[in-house]
Amino acid sequence: MITHKQRRTEKGFCFKHYYKWILCFSLTLYFLVSFFVDHDQEEDHPLSSSSSSRSNPLLTNPKPKLLASHAVFESKIHDSTLEFSPRRLNIKTDVFNNLKIYVYDLPSKFNADWLANERCSNHLFAAEVALHKALLSIEGDVRTKNPYEADFFFVPVYVSCNFSTINGFPAIGHARSLIKEAIGLVSAQYPFWNRTSGSDHVFIATHDFGSCFHTMEDRAIADGVPEILRNSIVLQTFGVTFKHPCQEVENVVIPPYISPESLHKTQKNIPVAKTKERDIWVFFRGKMEIRPKNISGRFYSKRIRTEIWRSYGGDRRFYLQRQRFTGYQSEIARSVFCLCPLGWAPWSPRLVESVVLGCVPVIIADGIRLPFPSAVRWSEISLTVAERDVEKLGEILEHVAATNLSVIQRNLENPSVRQALMYNVPPRDGDATWQIMEALSKKLNRSIRRSNAFI
Template sequence: MALRSSSSSPIATAIFSFPCSVPVLFLALTSLISTLSLTFFFLFSRPHTQFIPRTAHLQSHNSIKVFVADLSRSFNYGLLDKYWSSYIPDARISSDSDRQITSTHLPKNLKFPPYPENPLIKQYSAEYWILGDLMTPDYLRTGSFAQRVYDVDEADVVFVPFFATLSAELQLGTAKGAFNKKVGNEDYERQREVVDLVRKTPAWKRSGGRDHVFVLTDPVAMWHVRAEIAPAILLVVDFGGWYRLDSKSSNGSSPDRIQHTQVSLLKDVIVPYTHLLPRLHLSEDQRRQMLLYFKGAKHRHRGGVVREKLWDLLVNEPGVIMEEGFPNATGREQSIRGMRTSEFCLHPAGDTPTSCRLFDAVQSLCIPVIVSDNIELPFEGMVDYSEFSVFVAVNDALRPNWLVGYLRSLSKEQKDKYRQNMSRIQPIFKYDNGYPGGIGPIPSDGAVNHIWQKVHQKLPTIKEAIVRENRKPPGASIPLRCHCT
C-alpha cells in the first residue's frame, strides 16, 4: 500500500500596484531614510553580550521538495502493529509505559499507532516524526520546511519511509542471536526487500541513489546493506556506529573500518536523539546544589573506555553524583532530579561519541560537559554549542582533579548565561508535535524542520555529484575523490 496524503491547492499570490507621483516618491524616500536610520540604530546599539540562537529562520518561499517512495505499510506503521500486537517485555530494560499502553486495549487496525515508550527504542524515534509530518494532510503543513510533492520529477529528494530502527529493535528483542546473521533474521529480510525495491526504481537509477534519504538513527539500523545505500543521504545520530573493530580481520588485530566514502558531513545529516526527559523552563529553574551529575552505564566499548576512567576519577568527589542506570520508570525520576539539581551534566563518549543524555541535559537546563573529542553534533552551523556547553579534551578530563577544578572556577554569571542560552535553544531538539500518531502540524522551530533545512543545505553538493556521475562515459572507472560518493 502506497503512503499518500491529500494535497492542497496552490496559494494565490497577491500583486499590488499603485500610481506614482513626485510628492509620493518624496514621502516614500523620506520614510525609507527614517526606517534605515532606526534600523542602523538598533543594529549597532544592541549589546554584544546578547545571545541570539543561531538557527536558520524558516521562510515561506524557501522549502525542500520531498517525494515519498512507494513502500508497503508493512515497512513502517505495520512494524508498529507488529510491535504492539506481539508485545513482549524487553529483557534489556523494564518497559512499564508500553505495558500500560497495551493494557488499555490499544485499538486494533489503528492507521497511525503510537511509537514505543521503551526508552531504548524511543530515543531513536526520528523516523516516526519525520514520516508523520510528511503524512499530515498538506493543508495542515503550513509550518513545514519540507514540501511534499507527488511527482518524483519535481522532487529535490526521495524519502524512503522505512522504520529501520524499529525493524532492528524488533529483531533484537525477539531473536538477538540471529541479528548478525542473514538466515532467520527478519530484520535482514526487510532490509533486503526495501533496498531491492528502491534500487529498481527509475529515480534511484537516475541519481545512483544520491538524492534518496534514509533514517538510520540506531547505530545498527540497516547494518547488512549499508554498502548498498552508501551514496544516499543518511540521517544518523553520529558517525561512531559506522566504525568498528573486526576480530576476523586479516591479522586479527588491525581495524576493519567501513570506508569513509559511506558517511560524510558533505552529504549526511547528524540528527538529535529524541530526548526522554521533560522540558524545564527557565522560569521554573531552582537553586542547584550539586556540581556535576552523570547517569548511565560505567562500562563501554571502543572510545567509551574514557567513561570508566572518568568514573573512577570522579565517583568520590564532593558535589559529584555518578549513577548506574537508564531513564526508565525509577531511573527516569532519578535522572530528572539529578539533572535539575546539578549545575553540570557529564557527557562522555560511550559506544558511540554521543547519546540521548546530551539532549536530556539541554531540556533540564543542566550545562553539558562534553568529553568526546570525535563528536559530531546536530545542526552545527545553525547552532553554536559553545554558547551553552562546556567542551573538554579527553586528555584534560583524565588529569586528576582537573575537571572538577575547572568547573568550580566558572562564575555564577557564566553559568547563568549558559542556562539562558540553553533555554532559547531547547525547542529545536523537540520532535513530538503533540498529535496522535504524529499526524498534525509540527513546531516550525522544532527538530524535523531543522533536519530538512540541513538536508537542503547539502543539495548543491549532492546535485553536483549526480551530474558528475551521469556524464561519465559507459565503462569508465574513476576513483572516488570526495566523501560524497
C-alpha cells in the same frame, strides 16, 4: 361519461405516479453506483489489519499515477496511530528554496509493523519514526504527493526500531537486507531511483554507527556503508570531525529522539526553573563499569565512565548513579552540569535532555560532530572536556563555575535552541524536522528537477 375535470384529475395522478417511479429509480441507481465506487476504493486503499500488508497501488502499477496518494501506511498512521490531522505549515516559499519531498508509501513490513512494540516509537533511536510521522503530518508546502515534482524522496524503512531485545542491545541485523529489499521495490516500480542511482533519495539511520548498520565499531568499520546506499543521503545520529568509514556517504547529523511528552511532564512536575536554585552540581546516571570487559578488542566508553566513577564516586559534588531510574529527567532538571560521556558511540541522548532541561552538557567524546551547528551554537551552551583530561574534571568545572557559567546558562535559556533538538508531530517552526528540511534545502544540487529546470 368522463368529464373534463375527471380527465385532469386522472392525468395528475398518472404524472405523480410517474414522478415517484423516476425518483425511486434515480435513488436506486445512485446508491448502487456509490456502493461500487466505495468498494473499489477499499480495494485500492485497504485499512484493515488483514490487508495492511498488501502493496499500495503506486508500488504495483508500473506507471505510477499522479493522483494524491493516501496509501496503506499513511492511512493506517492517520487513522489509528497518530491523533492529528495533516496541517499546512506556515512556511514562506523562500525559507527552504521551494523544497519538495515525496514520502514513499511502502508496505507496512518496512515500517508500521514494527510499531506493534510500543517502545519502538519512544526510545533513543526513534527519530526514524518521529521524522516519518512528522513528514506525513505536513499538508502541502514541503511535502508533495506528486513524485514528479519532488526534489527528494524519503524512503521510510525502520532499521533501529527493534531495540528492546532481552539483552538491551539494538538488534539491527535485518537492516541491510530490509533496505536492499525496499530499494529493489521502489527501483522496480518507480522511475526515480534509477535515473539518479538514488542520489536524491533520503534514508535515516539512528543507531550507534549510523549508515554502517552495526552497533560495534570494529564490525561497523569492516562492513562500511552498503554499496547500494553510497550515492544517497543518510540522516544519522553518528558524526565525527575526522575521517571515518561510517561517514563515507552524503549525510546530515541529526539529534537522537527524546519524547516531547516526557520532557513536558518533567518540566511541569519540577518547580525548579531558575538555574541558581539547582541543588545537584554535577550529575550522571548510566552504565559505569567497575571492571570493564574487553569486547571485540574494545572497552565500553573507552573506560572513560569507569574513570569517572573511580575518580568522583566518593566526591560529594558529584551525583553519580549506576542504576536505572525512570524519573532521571527530574534529576537533570535539578542539576547544574550534566556529564555526557561517550558510550560505544560518541553521541548520547543526554545531549538533548540536558539542553532542553537547562543543564549544561559536559561533552566527553573526542571528535564528536554535533547536530545542526547553525541553529545550535554548541560552544556557547556546553563544555567540551578531552577524554585524556577526565581526571581533571572537577578542577575544570570549578573553573567554569567561577568564570563564565552564568553566560552559558543564559544561552541555554534560548527557546529556539531547545526547539531545534526536538521532534514534534506535526513539526513546528525551527524544530528538528524543520532543521532537517533546511539541511536538505542546501543539497538541491542533487535534485534532478532543479537541473532539468535549466535545460
